[in-house]
Amino acid sequence: MRLLPFVALLVLFFPSQFKAAELSDASSECLDCHASVAPGMVAGWQSSRHARVSPLEALKKPELERRVSAKWVPSDLVQSVVGCAECHTLNPEKHSDTFEHNGYQVHIVVTPEDCATCHPVEEKQYGQNLMSHAYGNLLNNSLYQDLVQTINGVQSLDDGHISIKPASTETNGDSCLSCHGTKVEVKGFDARDTEMGEMEFPVLSGWPNAGVGRINPDGSRGSCSACHTWHRFSIEMARKPHTCSQCHKGPDVPIYKIYQVSKHGNIYASIGKKWNFEEVPWTVGEDFTAPTCATCHVSLVVTPEGDIVAERTHQMNNRLPWRMFGLIYAHAHPKSPDTSVIKNKAGLPLPTDLNGEPASTYLIDNNEQQKRRKILQKVCLSCHGQQWVDGHWARFENNIRTTNEMTLTATELMLKAWETGAAKGLAQNDSIFNETIEKKWMEQWLFFANSTRMSSAMLGTDYGVFDNGRWYMAKSIQELYDWLRMMLAVNSETSIEEKLKKK
Amino acid sequence: MRLLPFVALLVLFFPSQFKAAELSDASSECLDCHASVAPGMVAGWQSSRHARVSPLEALKKPELERRVSAKWVPSDLVQSVVGCAECHTLNPEKHSDTFEHNGYQVHIVVTPEDCATCHPVEEKQYGQNLMSHAYGNLLNNSLYQDLVQTINGVQSLDDGHISIKPASTETNGDSCLSCHGTKVEVKGFDARDTEMGEMEFPVLSGWPNAGVGRINPDGSRGSCSACHTWHRFSIEMARKPHTCSQCHKGPDVPIYKIYQVSKHGNIYASIGKKWNFEEVPWTVGEDFTAPTCATCHVSLVVTPEGDIVAERTHQMNNRLPWRMFGLIYAHAHPKSPDTSVIKNKAGLPLPTDLNGEPASTYLIDNNEQQKRRKILQKVCLSCHGQQWVDGHWARFENNIRTTNEMTLTATELMLKAWETGAAKGLAQNDSIFNETIEKKWMEQWLFFANSTRMSSAMLGTDYGVFDNGRWYMAKSIQELYDWLRMMLAVNSETSIEEKLKKK
């Protein structure tokens, strides 16, 4: 029998019976070669908690301090520390990337389903996180698929016109899918000369990748190591904001930059080195005195008196009433993490109409928004007074309204461009993302309105004014207005097109 | 009698008579509830010097080491450490936000005038700092008020034209005034359910805010906690550059980014963790080996031999010959921190004419500039030789001249646009900040010329070349030239305007 809950129970009474956990024979065998083949990888693991603590020991901790959410752990895994083999040989039958390697059934890609052996609650929560669906939400949405093409496709000049070739797998893996996650599939097996002689390995598509919505060879979604960097899987790193910056610093999601200039970020940068990033639970005022990303969005936070400020969540959006970025308008959070199912009134795969009206069937309602607002505000209130928090949120939600209004004006100009023939859109069976004026319209919502909202949410206000903020929203509308008129002027001169053709 | 100078004197002779300072009964009562209501806030204070040292002990320090500038401190405050009540119940009669709270006359907003009880020299100096007038300098200047509207106002498309609605208080508080400071006024009193039962609190406008020029409920200007982050008020944080980044990182004032790529910033980032950011006075070569923002602009700096390199200043501009940013041209520093009084020859509220000629009556003269130059250069000379410093300043002041020349060319193109009808300006009774071409002109001085000057001043030279530097200044002039011509072409085709109207 593989299950072993009674052992967990047992150790609460006879802890002295158990000696310090050791490495399994299997993992020990892995290290025999890999310590010299890839010493940096092994060194990461050696400094990890996984290398020091067995699931059995981890299960002994009082509930609030526990880092494993499993009620029990398979008996063949529970007593040794978590080494190479413990993860890379799990669920071999589910893994299409399983291969025979020195007598073991090994797989390359460790997946959330593997991690769920000890961390099932986190895996389940993460399945409700938009991020776990980041691959499909991008590529199973026809509009967003077109967006990817217009960004990543190679453009060429053909007889006076610009055409776009579809982007290659390499290009997509090197850009959008680096964060969204690739589809990792086994494309065959290949023999390779190694330092240890010839060996056979599975050939993986979309590799390497540690994107948040990676489609794994066992059919699962996501990559825990996106934030819990392999092979150290350090909670310190996951709690530090640098980790989030990997995907959240660009003009589309400048969250990290905004955090950096916020007072919270200033405090972290100035005195954060004195904080304790390892403790579970994480005690406000004792372990830290200003939040990092994880504090507000993920971590189990308690007061010095032990009261829970926020429950740990890997769903994240259960603390978020609004979806602020990535779409044309900010809107109430989608109900399902799979947003590819959403259709607006016009039948487009968008959570709002082009005039901003929400596709409410697919979005959470006011009650759920208010519930999530309260959960997040409780974190604010552990350092700030009620009036402070209310004032902050009033500004933030005013910001959502006004940035949506500014996007509406830009969209009206865009509609005018399509209508007057200054640009070609859906009615002309053309991409709505490929022409200059369309790209300027997109920057209004994809960069500037997003940045302005995030700047307010996280109090780095220059990103709401000059740094891709309101300055750019205001300029963008004026520029769209001028560009629209210029395109009308240019299109009316037919001699111009003639000049661009090949001679 | 409240004054107690003789106690200060006394303790110099009988220090052993005084035991370690303790928390006052009043503050102790505050903590009874607030330690659990807002533990993070309380934790900040607990790790502060205020929580450990009484004014009496602080007054005993030798003059150079003293952190309080008061010659005496009221007797009812001098013996206990500086707790909640010591600041939040000061000057109750002056504070319109004073309210009865569990038997105490408490106010929410602690102001520079409150801090002046122990730090009067700093408060007085700060009153001469442009920052203390940041609210009025923005909003009492009709041109700058219009600038704020054109950035923050919501634009809409009305029958083929763009119109702007005035920005709301929430929007202004969430953007410009976040750094400049809001006007915090009591708008009434409101009963609220709290964990401790129903309580009445003043309702504040413009709250929260810690902007440098905040207008406070006691009539004073500024917020010391803009830099001395509440409730720790750590000198370490104020001396670290991250604190300045909150308002000085955007394209309008990219000082922090420039510092980061300067050799000074590199040194700080690489080995600054070994420095002592707590010592007063701050000894060059011992406590630190490269400057942060505070070193050159604020701090009391001494040599290892104890000679004063720079006196502490919260006025800051007494070390600055030039005002480099925020206005169309760089110019000698204004005499008064209240710049809303300035008028140029044309009667506009600007420190120069549109051709760059300074409104000299309102600006410091060459002698005062030279005096300030010498004060700042003395800091440079504590690590660099005279020829190094002279060479650096020659480049910097050449930079001021050439960036002003580039702005002049952009302004001449702008004047040409107004004159030829390519844009509408003052003569047409229209905003000079609302159209695309005007915004492109503004970026020349508000972003690019500023960045170029700061890059030179602080030696992060890529910000003077490609990163919003000379590359953009050069391109901006060419773009203004093209845009001007395009607008003339578009405006001459009357059919275009017709097409944009509603059908």
Added chain:
Amino acid sequence: MRLLPFVALLVLFFPSQFKAAELSDASSECLDCHASVAPGMVAGWQSSRHARVSPLEALKKPELERRVSAKWVPSDLVQSVVGCAECHTLNPEKHSDTFEHNGYQVHIVVTPEDCATCHPVEEKQYGQNLMSHAYGNLLNNSLYQDLVQTINGVQSLDDGHISIKPASTETNGDSCLSCHGTKVEVKGFDARDTEMGEMEFPVLSGWPNAGVGRINPDGSRGSCSACHTWHRFSIEMARKPHTCSQCHKGPDVPIYKIYQVSKHGNIYASIGKKWNFEEVPWTVGEDFTAPTCATCHVSLVVTPEGDIVAERTHQMNNRLPWRMFGLIYAHAHPKSPDTSVIKNKAGLPLPTDLNGEPASTYLIDNNEQQKRRKILQKVCLSCHGQQWVDGHWARFENNIRTTNEMTLTATELMLKAWETGAAKGLAQNDSIFNETIEKKWMEQWLFFANSTRMSSAMLGTDYGVFDNGRWYMAKSIQELYDWLRMMLAVNSETSIEEKLKKK
């Protein structure tokens, strides 16, 4: 006799005969004044290894641990620590900046040739580094000289047209040459009042400067202190990425920003404070667990078992198959560090034709590329598996191809602009860098294609998508297309030019 190899030999047998190295009398005399004249400068040196260790002691180290590459060091320098005089009085006859100073023949500018006294291998390698030729590669190339003028020259509006004045020495020294290096020459001698009375000093042009390709008063090229910050010359600083950011953060070379958002950069920022940046050799997995810039590009890296992963190199490009940035197209690395000798088929000083075809005579061949690829990949392989590394490189080299294709399309549009009269180029004897449309074309390769390539190379993929990446490449082509058409429309209306002339 000055040479002293036998002493080095001797000390291996009788180390106890030698007491701790001391400061020379000459350097001691320097400090007598300079410790109080420039305490920060002296403090930097005091905390250096130079201040603690003599060349003799340094020579005793086992070869892999040695920080000096000289086989011997002149006998008058070998026994004392490396103080002021040891460097600033070296090779007096070669230094045109040598001057008599309190009885010593001192020079101001310490050069790579001076440093080569103890570090000859590094100096020789660095001579093969493109950086050592950064001055001439910019200013001895007629096209790049023109580029500098169009960026740095002051533009003015003359009777409706824009003209450019040549940039001043101060401006160039304050911008491009700050990183590329100035030409430092003695322009005479000047008496100056100092704290120690009147003294005479050489007057240097292009001073201060620590650019990588500085032309020195002894005729040598470069400045070791560009990376090895004076006067601490800390290997810790040189190995930390902040140092590289001084010249590699702007949109033309955003390497540092890309590193920051890469997983490598995240790890460094989160846990790098625990690493050992002082050890020589540098052991992967022990001293550090993720690379900084130096790890991949410069340092001597070994495994915990002592095997060499990468030999130390100050040439750097011997680990680089591709030259990714700075030119119109990415191409195989130039053979010679002096790129001003390169001519393409059309006779232009460029390593490729305008259509991207490489000027192969001047560039390394496939074999050499493969050799360098393997050297660099060996660093990757110390933490990553072969399939990981191969997958990464396949994407990177696909990236080089596709960004070159996108640049080609932009260039075809540019050629069309020159051909149709929308802009003036070489055929019209005009700069190819001065007009708006030309600057938009340049941004395609100088900013966006570069950023996209670097983002792939160093795995900070948002810089390959939204942050100056493919989004901008795609938009740039569309904007060039529109701008080209708009310029044709504007140029066809002759009345516009008339309006811009002076009235």
